[in-house]
Amino acid sequence: xxxxxxxxxxxxxxxxxxxxxxxxxxxxxxxxxxxxxxxxxxxxxxxxxxxxxxxxxxxxxxxxxxxxxxxxxx
Amino acid sequence: xxxxxxxxxxxxxxxxxxxxxxxxxxxxxxxxxxxxxxxxxxxxxxxxxxxxxxxxxxxxxxxxxxxxxxxxxxxxxxxxxxxxxxxxxxxxxxxxxxxxxxxxxxxxxxxxxxxxxxxxxxxxxxxxxxxxxxxxxxxxxxxxxxxxxxxxxxxxxxxxxxxxxxxxxxxxxxxxxx
Numbered sequence: 001x002x003x004x005x006x007x008x009x010x011x012x013x014x015x016x017x018x019x020x021x022x023x024x025x026x027x028x029x030x031x032x033x034x035x036x037x038x039x040x041x042x043x044x045x046x047x048x049x050x051x052x053x054x055x056x057x058x059x060x061x062x063x064x065x066x067x068x069x070x071x072x073x074x
Numbered sequence: 075x076x077x078x079x080x081x082x083x084x085x086x087x088x089x090x091x092x093x094x095x096x097x098x099x100x101x102x103x104x105x106x107x108x109x110x111x112x113x114x115x116x117x118x119x120x121x122x123x124x125x126x127x128x129x130x131x132x133x134x135x136x137x138x139x140x141x142x143x144x145x146x147x148x149x150x151x152x153x154x155x156x157x158x159x160x161x162x163x164x165x166x167x168x169x170x171x172x173x174x175x176x177x178x179x180x181x182x183x184x185x186x187x188x189x190x191x192x193x194x195x196x197x198x199x200x201x202x203x204x205x206x207x208x209x210x211x212x213x214x215x216x217x218x219x220x221x222x223x224x225x226x227x228x229x230x231x232x233x234x235x236x237x238x239x240x241x242x243x244x245x246x247x248x249x250x251x252x
Contacts, residue, residue: 030188056145
């Protein structure tokens with residue numbers, strides 16, 4: 001479950017007005033994606049990052065050809 | 075602001091694409107040191123990614139690589155690129171321009187806008203994408219590892235937080251311009 005606690009409202013909310021609409025910012029202002037997990041699993045993240053690293057998923061040989069990842073995010 | 079761990083725990087830390095890629099690097103020692111840091115950080119913050127980060131990480135991948143990358147990205151809590159996010163991102167373009175901050179791409183403005191709306195944090199290696207005075211350094215995280223060529227290299231991560239008061243004031247002033 002997402003770690004939203006009531007106390008976070010104390011110093012994390014403020015209002016901004018955009019195109020006449022007042023938006024109260026703070027935790028929960030932007031919805032979670034449909035199909036998203038409720039909370040990141042650190043254990044799974046670590047395990048999958050290690051697998052991705054081992055298999056070189058983010059660094060394909062032909063990455064330069066397609067302008068992928070490494071070049072698109074630097 | 076120096077929020078206590080309990081307060082930080084209520085707030086998102088958005089992981090930038092470059093950090094996921096550094097953690098998934100083929101260089102084992104680099105990957106391990108970044109993964110280790112993510113584990114530590116997860117004790118203090120709720121880790122999440124923007125939907126845009128999903129796009130950036132999958133960009134240019136095909137077949138099995140794409141499936142494996144998607145499997146990884148689906149374990150993160152993902153936050154939508156909503157109309158509010160896009161409204162704030164579009165305003166950031168103008169605010170950055172006023173400060174002569176150029177060359178920051180739309181994706182970084184989307185992640186910045188998401189953190190502003192959530193009053194969350196951003197973990198990145200690309201410092202120029204979350205610029206002062208709109209973003210302040212919460213914590214610098216230099217991670218030194220041994221490369222394959224046997225020399226030390228440091229990856230400088232940082233946690234940034236939006237300066238809420240400044241952003242609120244600048245947005246409200248921008249919206250009142252004739």
